[in-house]
Amino acid sequence: MDKIRLGKTGLMVTRLGFGGIPIQRLSDNEATEVVKGCLDLGIQFLDTANAYTTSEGCVGRAIAGKRDNLIISTKSSHRKKDGMRRHLELSLKHLGVDYVDLYNLHNVSTLEMYDQAIAPGGVLEAAQEAKQAGLIRHIGITCHTMEPAQKAVASGLFETVMFSFNFVGDDAKDKLLPLCRQHDVGFIVMKAMAGGVLQDATIALKWLMQFPDIAILLGVDKLSHMEEAVRIMNGPAALTADEQRKIQQIKDELGPTFCHRCDYCQPCKEKVSISMVLSQKSFHNRMPPAHVFKGWIADALESGFRCVQCGECEPRCPYKLPIRDMIQEYTEFYSQKKAAFDRAMVNG
Ligand code: SF4
Ligand code: SF4
Structure with a gap:
């Protein structure tokens, strides 16, 4: 080495x-x-x-x-x-x-x-x-x-x-x-x-x-x-x-503002799994939807709906992420994905 x-x-x-x-x-x-x-x-x-x-x-x-x-x-x-x-x-x-x-x-x-x-x-x-x-x-x-x-x-x-x-x-x-x-x-x-x-x-x-x-x-x-x-x-x-193409593709997908999963923003009194909610695209990209929308992953991702937008987590984020806005964006994203999954299940 x-x-x-x-x-x-x-x-x-x-x-x-x-x-x-x-x-x-x-x-x-x-x-x-x-x-x-x-x-x-x-x-x-x-x-x-x-x-x-x-x-x-x-x-x-x-x-x-x-x-x-x-x-x-x-x-x-x-x-x-x-x-x-x-x-x-x-x-x-x-x-x-x-x-x-x-x-x-x-x-x-x-x-x-x-x-x-x-x-x-x-x-x-x-x-x-x-x-x-x-x-x-x-x-x-x-x-x-x-x-x-x-x-x-x-x-x-x-x-x-x-x-x-x-x-x-x-x-x-x-x-x-x-x-x-x-x-x-x-x-x-x-x-x-x-x-x-x-x-x-x-x-x-x-x-x-x-x-x-x-x-x-x-x-x-x-x-x-x-x-x-x-x-x-x-x-x-x-x-x-x-x-190099893969790197560019990942950079484009994540954009400049992304959660580093450090969990310094915790604790959240509403028990929102902030880092899971904000980094959920990697689950949607890597895992079959049936795994994402059930069990502990779904529980963690759906915890975003409990966010009361109090903002207490934001000063604790070392990357200064706009956590409240991001939680709103990602919970909407989750809802859309889930609705599409449910439709697909109904249509067989
Ligand atoms: S803004 Fe939302 S995620 Fe942040 S501490 Fe408050 S309830 Fe928890
Ligand atoms: S502190 Fe910021 S970067 Fe770290 S997990 Fe929380 S939101 Fe993500």
């Missing part, structure tokens, strides 16, 4: 890294086996977070005895200095390590959050003190919106930035990656598959491979998915004409 230099950290990381969110869905034993399998495939860059429930513990069990060759990254979204210190202690304990290579201020997605984080007595200080104490080697930041990410990169305070990057959400290409290169800040890709919106790993990863100096995290809960990704990353990088 190729390695890249992660900006001014000087760390050499495998171009493909392990993202620790999806293993939370597995039992601890299954999750540990998936991480071990990824290590066997040559993945040596692993990212997790205090917030990912069982993830750090499972990564810790998988890396026991192998720590020296690995680059371990974790994060805290605590907004208070003491809280971040406690999170780091827990992370070290769960991971079973004396230090982490990269510690990230997690989800700093508004300018206000950013200013608080870097203010005297803020969480950046906690990270800097931990670095001096040898508990962490480098300090990074993760952002879901552009402005704080740009500010962080230009500040000289952070050695890496983790940001969403894929062919349907490619703002970073012109607005962040050049800035990272200018300031020698390592660029780490999150949401390589656009939070599950993209289904075809080949075109998603090959599109990213055109940027030779970025590290790509891939969250997996099946080893076969990482095996496939490694195969793709070791194969030809150039997109074929057919793959």
Whole structure:
């Protein structure tokens, strides 16, 4: 597996890294086996977070005895200095390590959050003190919106930035990656598959491979998915004409405003499954209608009809999506599809 230099950290990381969110869905034993399998495939860059429930513990069990060759990254979204210190202690304990290579201020997605984080007595200080104490080697930041990410990169305070990057959400290409290169800040890709919106790993990863100096995290809960990704990353990088056509088709279908399925907009007091409602086109495109209009999928998609348009979810969306308008649009779309399905059933 190729390695890249992660900006001014000087760390050499495998171009493909392990993202620790999806293993939370597995039992601890299954999750540990998936991480071990990824290590066997040559993945040596692993990212997790205090917030990912069982993830750090499972990564810790998988890396026991192998720590020296690995680059371990974790994060805290605590907004208070003491809280971040406690999170780091827990992370070290769960991971079973004396230090982490990269510690990230997690989800700093508004300018206000950013200013608080870097203010005297803020969480950046906690990270800097931990670095001096040898508990962490480098300090990074993760952002879901552009402005704080740009500010962080230009500040000289952070050695890496983790940001969403894929062919349907490619703002970073012109607005962040050049800035990272200018300031020698390592660029780490999150949401390589656009939070599950993209289904075809080949075109998603090959599109990213055109940027030779970025590290790509891939969250997996099946080893076969990482095996496939490694195969793709070791194969030809150039997109074929057919793959380019597919990319364009998907971009046209999704449009510029799409839900990244991060669920930061939750909780909704009416229990609307916001991300399911807003990303339902992928269900309609991929699944037979009989599967979409029954069971848990229908329940989730029909939860959109419960929306009372209170707007409480919108300030929580890091992508500033007009959720209320989108829910109206998608519930109408659902009704039309369902009516067509019902007509087809009646007509046999
Ligand atoms: S606007 Fe709709 S989806 Fe958003 S919190 Fe209110 S009820 Fe829930
Ligand atoms: S609406 Fe926004 S916050 Fe909610 S899942 Fe989609 S992208 Fe995330």
